[in-house]
Amino acid sequence: xxxxxxxxxxxxxxxxxxxxxxxxxxxxxxxxxxxxxxxxxxxxxxxxxxxxxxxxxxxxxxxxxxxxxxxxxxxxxxxxxxxxxxxxxxxxxxxxxxxxxxxxxxxxxxxxxxxxxxxxxxxxxxxxxxxxxxxxxxxxxxxxxxxxxxxxxxxxxxxxxxxxxxxxxxxxxxxxxxxxxxxxxxxxxxxxxxxxxxxxxxxxxxxxxxxxxxxxxxxxxxxxxxxxxxxxxxxxxxxxxxxxxxxxxxxxxxxxxxxxxxxxxxxxxxxxxxxxxxxxxxxxxxxxxxxxxxxxxxxxxxxxxxxxxxxxxxxxxxxxxxxxxxxxxxxxxxxxxxxxxxxxxxxxxxxxxxxxxxxxxxxxxxxxxxxxxxxxx
Amino acid sequence: xxxxxxxxxxxxxxxxxxxxxxxxxxxxxxxxxxxxxxxxxxxxxxxxxxxxxxxxxxxxxxxxxxxxxxxxxxxxxxxxxxxxxxxxxxxxxxxxxxxxxxxxxxxxxxxxxxxxxxxxxxxxxxxxxxxxxxxxxxxxxxxxxxxxxxxxxxxxxxxxxxxxxxxxxxxxxxxxxxxxxxxxxxxxxxxxxxxxxxxxxxxxxxxxxxxxxxxxxxxxxxxxxxxxxxxxxxxxxxxxxxxxxxxxxxxxxxxxxxxxxxxxxxxxxxxxxxxxxxxxxxxxxxxxxxxxxxxxxxxxxxxxxxxxxxxxxxxxxxxxxxxxxxxxxxxxxxxxxxxxxxxxxxxxxxxxxxxxxxxxxxxxxxxxxxxxxxxxxxxxxxxxxxxxxxxxxxxxxxxxxxxxxxxxxxxxxxxxxxxxxxxxxxxxxxxxxxxxxxxxxxxxxxxxxxxxxxxxxxxxxxxxxxxxxxxxxxxxxxxxxxxxxxxxxxxxxxxxxxxxxxxxxxxxxxxxxxxx
Numbered sequence: 001x002x003x004x005x006x007x008x009x010x011x012x013x014x015x016x017x018x019x020x021x022x023x024x025x026x027x028x029x030x031x032x033x034x035x036x037x038x039x040x041x042x043x044x045x046x047x048x049x050x051x052x053x054x055x056x057x058x059x060x061x062x063x064x065x066x067x068x069x070x071x072x073x074x075x076x077x078x079x080x081x082x083x084x085x086x087x088x089x090x091x092x093x094x095x096x097x098x099x100x101x102x103x104x105x106x107x108x109x110x111x112x113x114x115x116x117x118x119x120x121x122x123x124x125x126x127x128x129x130x131x132x133x134x135x136x137x138x139x140x141x142x143x144x145x146x147x148x149x150x151x152x153x154x155x156x157x158x159x160x161x162x163x164x165x166x167x168x169x170x171x172x173x174x175x176x177x178x179x180x181x182x183x184x185x186x187x188x189x190x191x192x193x194x195x196x197x198x199x200x201x202x203x204x205x206x207x208x209x210x211x212x213x214x215x216x217x218x219x220x221x222x223x224x225x226x227x228x229x230x231x232x233x234x235x236x237x238x239x240x241x242x243x244x245x246x247x248x249x250x251x252x253x254x255x256x257x258x259x260x261x262x263x264x265x266x267x268x269x270x271x272x273x274x275x276x277x278x279x280x281x282x283x284x285x286x287x288x289x290x291x292x293x294x295x296x297x298x299x300x301x302x303x304x305x306x307x308x309x310x311x312x313x314x315x316x317x318x319x320x321x322x323x324x325x326x327x328x329x330x331x332x333x334x335x336x337x338x339x340x341x342x343x344x345x346x347x348x349x350x351x352x353x354x355x356x357x358x359x360x361x362x363x364x365x366x367x368x369x370x371x372x373x374x375x376x377x
Numbered sequence: 378x379x380x381x382x383x384x385x386x387x388x389x390x391x392x393x394x395x396x397x398x399x400x401x402x403x404x405x406x407x408x409x410x411x412x413x414x415x416x417x418x419x420x421x422x423x424x425x426x427x428x429x430x431x432x433x434x435x436x437x438x439x440x441x442x443x444x445x446x447x448x449x450x451x452x453x454x455x456x457x458x459x460x461x462x463x464x465x466x467x468x469x470x471x472x473x474x475x476x477x478x479x480x481x482x483x484x485x486x487x488x489x490x491x492x493x494x495x496x497x498x499x500x501x502x503x504x505x506x507x508x509x510x511x512x513x514x515x516x517x518x519x520x521x522x523x524x525x526x527x528x529x530x531x532x533x534x535x536x537x538x539x540x541x542x543x544x545x546x547x548x549x550x551x552x553x554x555x556x557x558x559x560x561x562x563x564x565x566x567x568x569x570x571x572x573x574x575x576x577x578x579x580x581x582x583x584x585x586x587x588x589x590x591x592x593x594x595x596x597x598x599x600x601x602x603x604x605x606x607x608x609x610x611x612x613x614x615x616x617x618x619x620x621x622x623x624x625x626x627x628x629x630x631x632x633x634x635x636x637x638x639x640x641x642x643x644x645x646x647x648x649x650x651x652x653x654x655x656x657x658x659x660x661x662x663x664x665x666x667x668x669x670x671x672x673x674x675x676x677x678x679x680x681x682x683x684x685x686x687x688x689x690x691x692x693x694x695x696x697x698x699x700x701x702x703x704x705x706x707x708x709x710x711x712x713x714x715x716x717x718x719x720x721x722x723x724x725x726x727x728x729x730x731x732x733x734x735x736x737x738x739x740x741x742x743x744x745x746x747x748x749x750x751x752x753x754x755x756x757x758x759x760x761x762x763x764x765x766x767x768x769x770x771x772x773x774x775x776x777x778x779x780x781x782x783x784x785x786x787x788x789x790x791x792x793x794x795x796x797x798x799x800x801x802x803x804x805x806x807x808x809x810x811x812x813x814x815x816x817x818x819x820x821x822x823x824x825x826x827x828x829x830x831x832x833x834x835x836x837x838x839x840x841x842x843x844x845x846x847x848x849x850x851x852x853x854x855x856x857x858x859x860x861x862x863x864x865x866x867x868x869x870x871x872x873x874x875x876x877x878x879x880x881x882x883x884x885x886x887x888x889x890x891x892x893x
Contacts, residue, residue, distance in 0.1 A: 011817075011828070023820075025735060026709050026728045031721060054726045063726055093714030094721055122714070153718060 027054075030088045033065065034097035034152025036137035037075065037113055039104050045078045046071045048138040049090065050152050064149045067141065075116050092122035096156035098129045098174070099193075101137040102210075102217060109215035110188075114178045125175040128156045131210040131217065133194040140193055144201040155204055159191045162206045167227040167239030167256070169206040181215045185333025185344065185351070188212035189229070192220050211329050219325060228317040231278060231310075232330045234261045241282070243309040245302070250289035254282040254306060257369055265332040265339075267347060272358035274318075274332065278310065281369045293371045307364035318360050328355040404496040410513040414443055417509075420500060421445075427503065430456075434467045440475065441513040450506035452525035459486040460508065460521065477517040480510070489522025501579045528553065534636035534658065536801070542678040543639040547658035551581055554653055554660065557638035558585065562645060566590070572603060580611040583653040585641075590648045592880040595664060595843050599650055614659040617652060623841045628806040631842045633662040633669050640674045648879025664842040664878055668862045670802045671695070676865050685864045692863065694799030697792065699810040699833075702739050703818035703826050705789045709735045711822030727783045736819030738782060742790040743811065745772055750794065845877045 036048040046069065053064040068085055072078030082090065098117060100110055110129070117123050132140045145154040163171040169191040172180070180188040192210040195202050208223040221229055230236045242253040258281040266273050284293060284302075293299050321329060333351050337344040347354060406413045414429070421427040430444040442464060446456060463470075463484045472479050477492050493499060494517060499509055506524030531553070534546035547554040555569055566589050572582040582603075586596060602621040611617060614634060622631035633649075635641060636658045641651045644662040652661040671691040676684040708715050709724065716724070731738065749768045756764060776782040797807050810833060817825030840847040857873045860866035873882045 007832075023710050023734075023736075023822075024713070026713065026721075026725045027731065029713070029725075031713075031718075031725060033718070052722050052725065054722065054729045056726070063722055091713060094716075094718040096718065124714070 024089070024091075028088055029091035030068075030086060032090050032092045032095045033150050034095060034099065034141060034155070035079075036099040036101075036132070036141040037104060038101045038136045038138055039108075044071050044073065045075050046138070047075075047078045047082065048141050049079075049082055050141050050150065051090070052150065065151065075113060092120065093124065095123045095152070096127050097152040098127060099132050099137040099140045099155070100129065100190075101132050105131055105210065105212070105217035107216075110190075110212070110217075111178075111181050111215035114174060114181070114215075117174060118178060123174070126173045128159045129172060129174055129177050129190055130155060130159060131190050131192045133192050133207060133220070139195060140204055143195050143204045146198065146201075146203055151204065155193065158204070158206055159193075162191075163230075163235065164237045165239070167230050167236050168208065168223040169226055170209050170230070170233075170235070180331070181212075183334060185328075185335070185337040185348075186331045187327065187329050187333075188215065189221075189329060211325060211327075213327050218327070221329075225317055225320075228314050229329070231259075231261050231314060232263055232276065234263070236261070236280075240285070241306065241310070242286075243305070245289050245291065245305055251286075252284065252289065252291070252302065253286035254368075255285045257281045257283055263330075263332070263335065265335045267336065267340075267343060267354065270354070272332075272354045274358050274360045275363075276314065276360065277363040277365070279365045280306075280310070281367045282306065283370045284368060284372055293368075299368055299371065303366045303368055306366040306368075310364045310366070311362045314362050315360060322356045322358070326356055327352050332358075405494045406496050406499065406518060408516045410441065410443075410511055410515075413511055413518065416496070417445060417499075417511075420496075421503075426450075430461075432461065432464060434464050436468050443511045444508055445503055445511070446508040446523065447503055447506060450504075450526050451508050451523040452506075455487065455523045455525070456508055460510070460523075475512065475515060477512075477515050477519055480512065480515070481519065485510075485519075485521070487521045487523065491520045491522075492517040493520055494518070501573075504579070531557070537635065537637055537640075537674075539673070539675045539678070542675055543637070545638060546636045547638065547660060549656055549658055551583060551653050551655035554638070554658070555583055555585070558641050558645070558651070561638060561642040562587070567645070574603065574606055574608070574617070575611040576607075576609045578610040578612065578656075581655040582611075582617070583655075585645065585651045585653065587645050587648070590646070590874070590879050590881050591650060592648060592878065595845075595878075596650060598843050599652075599663065611654060611656075613657045614652070614654045614661050617654060618661055623843065624839075627836065627840060628809050629667070629837065629840055629847070630670070630802060631663075631665055631840070631847075633665045633802075634659050635662065635674075636660070637674060643674065643677070646884075647874050648881070664845040665847065666842070666845070666875065666877065667837060667840070667848040670800060672861075677868075681865050681867045688865055689863065691799045694796040695803065695807070698794075698797040698799075698807055699814060700826065700830075701793045701796075702743060702789055702811060703814040703829070704823075705785070706736050706739050706815060707818040707822045707826055710819065724783075724785050727785055730780045731783045732781070735783075735786070736815070738786050739789070739815060739819070740812075742782060742786055743793070743815070746790050746794045747808070 030051040031054070032049055032051055034050045036050075038046040038048070040046055049068045049070065050065050051068060053066045056063050068082050068090075070078045070082035070085070072081045079090070098113070100113060104110070104113070114129065117127075118125065130140070134140060140155070141151055143151055145151045147157075148154045159169060160171050162169050170189050172188075172190050177188060177190060180186045189212065190210045192207050193204050194207045196205045197203075206223065207220075209221040209226050209229060210217055211219050211221060227236060227239050227241075236256060236259040239256045240253055241256065242251055244251050260279045262277045262279075264275040264277075266275075287293070291298055291302060293302060328351060332355065333344065333348070336347075406416065418429065426448045428444075428446055428448050430446075432442045432444070433439040434442055444456065444460060463486055467484060470483050472483065481490055481492075499518065499520065502520050503509055506526055508521045508523045510519045510521065528550045529548045531545050531548055533544040537546070545557060547557065559567065559569075564587070566587050567585065568588050569583050569585045572584055574580050574582055584596070584599065584603075599621065603617075606617075606620045608616065608620065618630075618632045618634070619625070624631060632652075633644065635644075641660050641662060645651055649662045649664065652663070654660070671688055673687075673691075676688060709728070713721055728735065733741070749764070749772070752764060753761070773787055777784045777787060793811060797804070797811075800807065810829070814826060814829035814833075817829045819825070821828065837848050838846075855873075855876065857871075858876055860871050861875070872885045874884050876882050
C-alpha cells in the first residue's frame, strides 16, 4: 500500500510540473504563419499577422489565409493587442516568415525585432527573416502565392530553395541573423523581396540581398551580384553563369553543379589581403557560338574562359563593394578574429578602412563535368 | 509493487480454509463385500448414471460380483465382452481359489487394471469412466480402465492459424494431446508426470519436460507451487496459470500458452516445462520470456529474412498500439510545434467544429473500438455483416461527416486497434497501457507519455517467471542469446538454447561454438 501511495504521489508531482504546457486544444488556437512589421510616421508599430483559415474545407485544395492587423507602442504590445480582435490565442510555433519593412531596418535597426522573436518561447529559430523592398512590409504578405495560398510559407520555401538553385539571395534563418549582428567581425545580410506582376497577380520575388552595418540597413545587392557575394561565403550550391565568348554576340550558359570556395584573410603591415580560391564544377547548358566542345582542347579553352570570366567579375564586384558600400559585408573580420584574436583587437576600429584598401587574389579552378552534347561529339 | 497485497491476501484465505475444512484422512474401503457396496451406494446416491451391475457367477456355489461404472463414460462393449462374459463363464477356468490376483491373471481380459482400497481413488476413477469390480470373498476391489467418452477430432486451432507448418492442434482429451507431443519427441528423455488438482473436478494435469535439458530447480519450483494450490475446480489451463504465476497482479503473462503440439515440442526442446490440463486444448509452457510475446511458431518454419522482418513488425506494433493515441493527444493538445506545418494545418482544419476535446474524443473512440471488437468475438456468425456495416459506416464515416469526431482520430484509433492484433498474447497489458498512457498524455502531454513508458519499462524489467528474469537476461550479454530475439537467426547459427532457461544449453554439439 505504501508503494502505491508513493507512486500516486510521484504522479501527482508530475501534474504540477507540466507548468506552461497548458492543455491547448487545436481548435482553440490561431496558427500564425507569418508576421509583417511596419512602423508608421507617428512611431506606432503596425503588424500584419497572417493566420491559417482553418474554417475552409481542405478537400477543395489548399486552405487559405486570413490577416489580423494590430498596432501598438511596442512590438509585443502590438502582438497582444491583436488578441482583442480574436477569440482564439495566437500560436506562433509554426511561424515561418518575418517580413520587416525597409524603413524600420534603415532607421531603428532590426535587432529589437529579432530579439523579441527569439525571446518569445513559441516562434522557431529557423524561420526566415526577409526585408521588404516595397512601401510597406504588409504589401509582401498581401501578395498572392503561386504554389500555396499561405504566402509566408511560400516566401520561406522560396528563400531556402533559391539559394540552392539560382544563388540569387542568402538564406538567413532567425538565429543566424541574430548571431551575425552580435558576433564579432560579422555582418548581417538578409534576403530582400519585392512584388512583381505575374499572370495578372501580384506575387513575391526574391530580389538580391539586403546589406547591414550593425543592425541598420545600408543598401541592397542586386540579385545578379548575389552569386559573387555567395562565392565569398562558400554558399553557392547552384546557379547559372553566362558570359560572352570569342565574339561579343556569342555566349554560353553554364550550370553550377558543385562549388567549393575557400577564403583566406590576412593582414600584414597594415595591408589586408584576401585570397579566394574557387573549385567549381559545371555543366554546359546553352551554347550560342561556333565552339565545338567535342574537342578536348576547345573544352579546355572554355574552362579557361570561365575561370577568367569569374576572376574578372568577382574582382570587379569586390572593388565595387570596397568603393560603394565601404564596409566588410563578407564577415572577413570574423575570420581574422578567430584566427588571430590579438591582431583583431588591435585593428578592429580601423577594419573598414583596411577593408577598403584590401588586395584580392582570386584563383578559379573550373571543370566542365558534362557537356551534354547529343550529336557531334 | 503489488507483492504487499499478495502476501496478506494469501495468508488470510489460507487461515480461513484451515478453520473451515480440517484435512480429511484417506478413507479405505472395508473388506466386506456388502459393506463396501452399501458404502458406495450411499456415496453415489441420487446419481443415476452410476450403474451397479450385480452378477451371480459360478455354478455350485454362486458368488456375488458387482460392477460399478458410469453410464456414458465407460465403454459398454468392453464391459460386456471382456468383463461380464468371462465372469459368467468362470467355471471353465477351474480356479482353486478366487482372489483378486487370480481374477486378474486368469479370467478378465482388460489391459488396464489396478487393485485398490482407497475410496477417494475409486470414486475419482468411476467418475471418469473406469469400472470397479467388487467380488464377494475377495478382499481388494479392482479398477478397470474402460474410459471411452466423446472427444473432438484433431483440427487446426482457430486462435493460432499459420500459413505453413504442422496444422494439428490439441483437443480437450489430455491423453490425445500427450500422444501428439510424444510422437514429435521420440525420446526416453521426455518425462511426463501426472498430477491431480481440484477438489471437486479432480482434473488431471501432466507435467512434461525433457530430462537433461530442463533445469531441475525450475521443475521443483513448479511442483512447490502446484502443491500450494487448493481450489475446488480447474476447468481451463488459465486457472492453473493464475494460481502458479509470478507477479500475481501484473497484466503481463508469466506462462506461455498454446494449442499446438509443435509449439510445445519446440518449447520442451528449449528446456521449458509444459503443463497439460485435461479438459482443455490449452497447454501452459514455462518459464516465459518476454520475447515470447512476439514470437510465433511460424517464425521457425519460414525464411529467416522474412520472419525477422515480421517479428520486427510485431515489436513495432506493440509500441504503436500502446503509444499512438497518447502521442497524438500529446501533440494535438500540448506540443503543436512537434508537427510539420502542413500536417498541423490539416489536422487543425479537421478538428474545426468538433465539440469534444481531443483527449475525450480519443477515449470515447477507443472504447467504441473495444466494444466493436468484443461484440465481433461474442456474436453469432450470421450477424457479422450487420456489425461491420454499423462499425465501419455509422461509427466511422457518419461520425466524421456529422463533425462529431475528427477524421484523424478515426485513423489513430483504427491504427491502434489493428496493430494490437499483431501481438495477441499481450491483449491484457495492451488494453491497460493504451488507456493508462493516454490518460497520462492527456493531462501531462509528452511528459506523461515518458512517465508512462518509464513505469512500463521498470515494471517489465522487474518481471520474473519461475525464477527467470523475463526481459533482462540477468547475466552477461552473449551474442548467441540475441539470435532468437529481435532477429530470428538461421537455424545453422542458433547453436545454443536460451541460456536463462535450459541447464544444458548446447543445441548443436558438432559446431565449434557448441563445443566450448
